[in-house]
Each structure stands twice: as structure tokens, then as C-alpha cells.
Amino acid sequence: MSCVVEIRDLSFTYPDGHKALDHITLDLAHGEKVALVGPNGAGKSTLLLHLNGILPRQTGEIRVSGLDVSGKNLGRVRALVGLVFQSPDDQLFSPTVFDDVAYGPIYQGLPAEEVRQRVQEALERVKMSEYSSRVSHHLSVGEKKRIAIATVLSMKPAVLVLDEPTAGLDPRARRTLIELLRELPITMIVASHDLPMVRELLPRTVVMDQGRIVADGPTATILSDPDLLARHGLEQ
Amino acid sequence: MHANFLDPYQEGTSPVHRLDARIKLILVIAFILTSALTPAGAWPIFTLLLSLVLSAELLSDLGIVFFMKRALLALPFVLAALPLLVTVDGVVLLALPLGLSITQQGLERFISISLRSWISVQAAVLLASTTTFPEILHAMRALGLPRLMVAIIGLMWRYLFVMVDEVLRMLRARTARSGESEFSGHRAGGTIFWRSQVAGGMAGSLFLRSLERSDRIYHAMLARGYDGEIRSLPQPGLRPVDWLVLFIVLLLLLSLLVLSRILWG
Numbered sequence: 130m131s132c133v134v135e136i137r138d139l140s141f142t143y144p145d146g147h148k149a150l151d152h153i154t155l156d157l158a159h160g161e162k163v164a165l166v167g168p169n170g171a172g173k174s175t176l177l178l179h180l181n182g183i184l185p186r187q188t189g190e191i192r193v194s195g196l197d198v199s200g201k202n203l204g205r206v207r208a209l210v211g212l213v214f215q216s217p218d219d220q221l222f223s224p225t226v227f228d229d230v231a232y233g234p235i236y237q238g239l240p241a242e243e244v245r246q247r248v249q250e251a252l253e254r255v256k257m258s259e260y261s262s263r264v265s266h267h268l269s270v271g272e273k274k275r276i277a278i279a280t281v282l283s284m285k286p287a288v289l290v291l292d293e294p295t296a297g298l299d300p301r302a303r304r305t306l307i308e309l310l311r312e313l314p315i316t317m318i319v320a321s322h323d324l325p326m327v328r329e330l331l332p333r334t335v336v337m338d339q340g341r342i343v344a345d346g347p348t349a350t351i352l353s354d355p356d357l358l359a360r361h362g363l364e365q
Numbered sequence: 366m367h368a369n370f371l372d373p374y375q376e377g378t379s380p381v382h383r384l385d386a387r388i389k390l391i392l393v394i395a396f397i398l399t400s401a402l403t404p405a406g407a408w409p410i411f412t413l414l415l416s417l418v419l420s421a422e423l424l425s426d427l428g429i430v431f432f433m434k435r436a437l438l439a440l441p442f443v444l445a446a447l448p449l450l451v452t453v454d455g456v457v458l459l460a461l462p463l464g465l466s467i468t469q470q471g472l473e474r475f476i477s478i479s480l481r482s483w484i485s486v487q488a489a490v491l492l493a494s495t496t497t498f499p500e501i502l503h504a505m506r507a508l509g510l511p512r513l514m515v516a517i518i519g520l521m522w523r524y525l526f527v528m529v530d531e532v533l534r535m536l537r538a539r540t541a542r543s544g545e546s547e548f549s550g551h552r553a554g555g556t557i558f559w560r561s562q563v564a565g566g567m568a569g570s571l572f573l574r575s576l577e578r579s580d581r582i583y584h585a586m587l588a589r590g591y592d593g594e595i596r597s598l599p600q601p602g603l604r605p606v607d608w609l610v611l612f613i614v615l616l617l618l619l620s621l622l623v624l625s626r627i628l629w630g
């Protein structure tokens with residue numbers, strides 16, 4: 130058991146009858162950085178929402194650090210999985226940056242001194258230390274995005290889960306984000322359409338289409354297969 | 366992540382669904398008025414009104430259970446009528462401590478009010494679950510409700526969903542980060558004081574965001590020529606069957622009302 134995330138035969142159907150995941154099987158080893166690519170509606174977000182049980186598992190298995198993602202493990206799993214939603218507005222719910230980044234650690238019951246330290250550390254990681262007392266409401270999208278990442282880094286998760294992190298960022302904000310993701314020494318799975326970022330940052334790529342995994346391998350191999358990319362609505 | 370569960374409308378093709386929204390609105394209002402004006406103690410009339418609304422429910426294909434569940438909305442009105450039991454003077458049925466007593470007249474008034482609210486709520490639920498909200502808005506307009514009032518009701522409805530969606534997303538974000546530490550000894554959850562602070566912060570953010578979003582929506586509406594009127598393709602004319610239903614049911618309600626006032630009034 131050296132896998133952080135193990136998914137076996139996971140299928141999921143939304144209440145309206147739409148089958149969004151179809152027998153997904155996927156393992157993430159410790160320290161791996163994996164891209165999840167595929168056209169809109171492929172089921173990427175749906176899969177990510179399963180990783181910490183926000184969407185309840187219907188059939189199949191998911192384990193995080195060996196813990197079954199369900200029932201009484203959900204609390205532990207949510208501390209282990211740092212899920213960053215696509216829109217930072219969906220992520221930030223507190224008035225100030227500090228409150229938001231401190232939420233996870235305080236909820237876990239950590240002592241005040243450690244909470245402060247973790248917030249400090251998380252903000253440094255995303256190069257936002259001086260923003261601690263700012264009101265998150267008025268930050269730019271790029272800044273909000275980095276704060277959103279800090280809100281999960283402060284939990285010291287075992288795996289970082291990012292949904293389209295570069296969507297809607299201008300080139301400079303995108304560059305800053307890529308650089309700070311590169312420096313994070315942590316297992317991550319990133320859903321994205323941004324193939325240049327995938328090439329630069331994530332050594333392994335999983336291609337999804339219509340709820341299924343259609344390819345899984347080294348990023349270099351997958352991105353140099355134009356037929357495969359074209360078949361699944363992706364282009365360089 | 367959408368607050369669809371709030372929308373009372375239930376898809377369907379039953380005759381009740383297909384009846385023109387204007388007719389439904391008039392009939393439901395007439396029905397509620399009739400039941401409100403029927404004197405206390407006119408049990409046969411109440412029974413007839415109840416069977417009327419029950420038949421319409423059956424016709425709607427949604428199942429009686431569905432309506433019985435939603436009709437629980439009437440419960441607060443019933444509770445509010447509870448004091449009538451002991452405050453109306455009359456023939457004493459049951460003496461209670463503290464010098465209170467349940468009288469026959471009090472009991473009659475209480476049961477009548479409970480019945481009235483129960484069947485009226487059913488009629489309203491029937492309207493809301495077989496008619497889409499925009500249709501109801503158009504019907505209100507067609508019946509001459511002032512444009513401003515209809516616009517306000519329409520916008521309230523629209524923003525309700527926007528806000529509830531926003532709340533659902535915030536709650537999801539909070540859930541996603543509500544984790545437990547691996548070290549036992551740290552009790553997860555935080556103090557009550559802190560949790561209420563977080564909830565207060567969320568309410569504040571919700572308010573700010575809704576305010577800004579409503580601005581954006583309003584500007585987008587203005588940009589597309591919004592002037593306070595909800596426009597739609599002209600409403601289709603009423604079919605003969607709509608007129609027929611309107612006429613028959615109104616006549617029925619009116620005769621029930623007259624009868625009840627003559628015999629029990």
C-alpha cells in the first residue's frame with residue numbers, strides 16, 4: 130500500500146439519470162503529479178468530488194491513504210484530501226483571508242499557536258503572506274485562486290486536488306500559479322484543458338471522455354499522439 | 366449544484382397541468398375565498414370542498430400522498446387556532462384546570478379553521494405543483510395585478526434560487542475542509558463560539574455577493590432592454606374546455622357558498 134489514492138470500478142449516475150462516471154479505475158502513488166484531461170462534460174469534476182466524499186460513492190471503491198472514503202472515515206479523508214474548486218468564489222466563504230485559511234486547522238482542533246503557524250506557512254507557499262488580514266472578497270481572480278490553494282495547504286493534505294486551476298487567469302497569474310505548484314512537494318491530481326501547463330508540470334496524464342478513462346500514461350507519450358488528442362476533443 | 370428541490374413545480378401532462386394558468390389561478394383564489402367564507406360548522410359543505418380539491422389532486426396524477434405531505438404546511442395555522450378551543454364561550458364540554466374549559470362552540474370553530482386552512486393549502490399546493498412559476502406570473506399579469514408587483518414577485522423568485530445556490534456552494538466548501546486530525550486527542554469541530562463566528566462570516570459574505578450579483582444581473586437585464594415588464598409571446602386564447610371548467614367550477618363554488626350561508630349562516 131504505497132498508493133495515496135486507489136479507485137476501483139467507480140461508477141456514478143446523477144439524480145437526473147446522467148451517467149457521469151463509468152467504471153473508473155485509477156491509482157495515484159505517493160508524490161505523483163497527475164493530469165486529468167478531457168473535453169467539457171467528460172466527468173473530471175465529478176470524479177474529483179468523489180475523492181473526499183462530497184459526492185457519495187454509488188458503486189465501486191475509493192480509498193485515500195488506505196481509508197475507505199465513506200461513513201465514519203469522511204472526517205479523516207477530508208483532512209487528507211485538499212480539494213480546490215474551479216471557481217475560487219466557491220472555495221472562500223469567510224470574511225478575511227486569515228479566517229478562510231485557518232478554517233481547516235481550527236476545525237481539526239489544533240492548538241492556536243499551530244493554527245497561526247500553519248496559516249503563515251500556507252500563505253508563504255502561495256506567496257501571499259502579506260494578505261492575511263485582507264478581505265478576500267475584493268482580491269483579483271489570480272489572488273483568490275492562490276488563497277484557495279492556501280486554504281487546503283493549511284490542512285497539510287496527503288493529496289492536492291485541483292479543478293481547472295488555470296482557467297480564467299491572465300498569463301502572468303497563470304505563470305505564478307504554475308511556478309508555485311511546481312514547488313509543492315506533494316501528490317497532486319489536476320483536471321485541466323491547459324495542455325502546455327500539463328506538459329510542464331505533470332509527468333503523468335489520464336485522458337477521460339464520456340465518464341471513462343480512455344488513456345493513461347506518461348504525459349510526453351500522450352501529448353505526442355495527435356490522433357488520440359483529436360479524438361477526445363483536445364488540441365495542442 | 367442547483368436548488369431544484371425548492372421549485373414546487375412537478376412535470377406532468379395531466380388535464381390539471383394543461384388547464385390554462387389564468388383559469389387555475391382564478392379557481393384557486395375562488396376556492397380559497399369560498400372555504401374562508403363558509404360558516405363554522407357547515408360540515409357537509411367542507412366535505413364537498415375537500416372532495417373537490419381531492420378530485421383535482423387525483424386528476425393531476427401526482428398522487429394523494431404527495432399532496433398530503435405538502436399540506437403539512439397548514440400545520441402552523443392549525444396551531445395558531447388552538448387557543449380558540451378555550452377562549453370561545455358556550456356549552457362546556459370539558460372543564461380544564463386553571464378555570465379554562467373547552468366549549469362546543471370553541472371546538473367547532475377550531476375544527477372549522479383547521480379544515481379551512483388544510484383544504485386551502487392543498488389548493489395552493491395543487492396550483493404551484495402543476496403550473497410553472499413563469500406561467501403563474503403571466504396569469505397574475507393577465508388578471509390585472511400591477512406590473513411592479515408582478516416584477517417584484519418574479520425577481521424574488523429568481524434571486525431566491527441564485528442565493529440558495531450560493532449557500533449550497535459555500536456549505537460544500539465548508540464540508541470539504543471539515544476534516545479530522547490524525548492525532549486522536551484533537552477534538553474536531555471547534556468551539557460553538559467559533560462555529561457561530563464562521564456561520565456569521567458566511568452570512569456576511571453571502572449578503573455581499575448577493576448584492577453584487579443582483580447588480581450584475583440587473584445591469585445585464587437593462588442591457589437587454591428590461592423595463593419592468595416580463596414579456597412573452599402572446600398568451601394563447603382560452604380553449605372552450607378552459608371556459609367550461611371555469612364556468613362549472615365557479616358555479617359550483619358559488620352555490621356551495623350560498624347554500625352554506627343560508628343553512629348555517
Ligand SMILES: Nc1ncnc2c1ncn2[C@@H]1O[C@H](COP(=O)(O)OP(=O)(O)O)[C@@H](O)[C@H]1O
Pocket residue numbers: 143144145147148149167168169170171172173174175176366367
Ligand atoms: N449536478 C448535476 N446534475 C446532473 N448532471 C450533472 C451535474 N453536474 C454535472 N453533470 C453532468 O455530468 C457530466 C460530467 O460533468 P463534469 O464532471 O462537470 O465534467 P467536466 O468537469 O469534465 O467538464 C456532464 O455531462 C454534466 O452535464
Ligand SMILES: [Mg+2]
Pocket residue numbers: 173174175215292
Ligand atoms: Mg469541470
